Amino acid sequence: MKKNLIVLALGMAVVMPAKAQWTNWDTQTAINGVLGIANKSIESAERKKQMEIRAQEKVQYEQSFKDAMEEAKAFEESEKWEDALSKYEEAAKLNCNYGYSDQRSISRKITDLYVKAGRTEDGPSVLNNSKTILADYSQYRYVRENPVYVNKKNASNIKIVRVACSDKETRIEMEIETTSTNYGVNFKGTTYIKGNKGGKLTMSSVENIVLHPAYTRIPWPYQKLRFALIFPPLPEEAKEFDLIEPSSTWQFKDIKCK
Numbered sequence: 253m254k255k256n257l258i259v260l261a262l263g264m265a266v267v268m269p270a271k272a273q274w275t276n277w278d279t280q281t282a283i284n285g286v287l288g289i290a291n292k293s294i295e296s297a298e299r300k301k302q303m304e305i306r307a308q309e310k311v312q313y314e315q316s317f318k319d320a321m322e323e324a325k326a327f328e329e330s331e332k333w334e335d336a337l338s339k340y341e342e343a344a345k346l347n348c349n350y351g352y353s354d355q356r357s358i359s360r361k362i363t364d365l366y367v368k369a370g371r372t373e374d375g376p377s378v379l380n381n382s383k384t385i386l387a388d389y390s391q392y393r394y395v396r397e398n399p400v401y402v403n404k405k406n407a408s409n410i411k412i413v414r415v416a417c418s419d420k421e422t423r424i425e426m427e428i429e430t431t432s433t434n435y436g437v438n439f440k441g442t443t444y445i446k447g448n449k450g451g452k453l454t455m456s457s458v459e460n461i462v463l464h465p466a467y468t469r470i471p472w473p474y475q476k477l478r479f480a481l482i483f484p485p486l487p488e489e490a491k492e493f494d495l496i497e498p499s500s501t502w503q504f505k506d507i508k509c510k
Contacts, residue, residue: 306350309349309350310350310351310352313346313349313350314350314352316346317343317346317347317350317352317353318352320339320340320342320343320346321339321340321343321353323335323339324336324339324340324342324343324361327339328361328365333365333368333369334369336365337362337365337366337369337371340358340361340362340365341362343358344358344359344362344472348433348472348473355472355473355474356473356474358472359472359473359474359475360474362471362472362475363378363379363475366379367379376469376470376471376475377460377461377468377469377470377477377479378470378471378475378476378477380460381460381476381477381478383459383460384425384459384460384478384479384480385425385478386416389416391418391420392416392417392418392423393417393418393419393488394415394416394417394509394510395414395415395416395417396414396415396416396508396509396510397413397414398412398413398414399412399414399415399507399508399509400506400507400508401504401505401506401507401508402504402505402506403503403504403505409428409429409430409431410426410427410428410502411426411427411428412424412425412426412495412504412507413425413426413427413478415507415508415509417485417486417490417509418485419485419488420485421456421482421483421484421485422445422453422482422483422484422485422486422493422509423480423481423482423483424445424480424481424482424483424495424507425478425479425480426478426479426480426481427476427477427478427479428470428476428477428479429474429475429476429477430470430473430474430475431473431474432470432473433471433472433473434469434470434471435469435470435473436467436468436469436470437461437467437468437469437470437477438461438462438463438464438465438466438467438468439455439458439461439463439464439481439497439502440463440464440497440498440500441454441455441463441464442454442455442497442498443455443481443495443496443497443498444483444495444496444498445483445486445493445494445495445496446493446494446496447486447487447490447492447493448490448491448492448493449487449489449490453483453484453486454483454484455481455482455483456482456483456484457482458479458480458481458482459479459480459482460477460478460479460480461477461479481495486509490509490510491508491509491510492506492507492508492509492510493507493509494506494507495507
């Protein structure tokens, strides 16, 4: 097909009247235009073929998904938590690839079954969300739930859920939810906060998340990871501050801490 289109373009060059002053540049432009059309046609055909293959695979594996879900429910009813967890994860892999059912409900089941199976310590970090919630916030001068802030870079899958300020530290608790499988998340050690009166305070530690270049993994879509970033204390008179991860979309401005 591509060869025929090139011949057509060359033919166009030959039959053009001499007074039209058809140049080598015109010939190359015509050939490039025809090749562009050919490439788009090939790409469209390839996409169509890939969609057909995917549709065939979806039909092929649908029964496997249904079987895994039925077995998972049966194991769950028998309180065989480990077996149920294994089958739900088997179903989740197929569901993430082909979209047979609501993935939120499957991910929720998986998270619950890790707890029921007693695997919170060796499971993914989403199971350790409670570790980022302190039982007593009385040590802090100010604690603000769901503080108001401006997300300059529109990182809509992550939010600040609590800010706590004391004479010893500034604690920022955050939550992230993803629609991807095995999503990796981290923060750079150079992340800092800056008060409304200036002065950068570099992050001193983290909870339930790792620092770049390592990644904390969120295994399944719609699971939520709660983590905390710890910084030196802001001045007592600070009313708002910025949270900045350099060269990142995670930049939050005018975070109210009072």
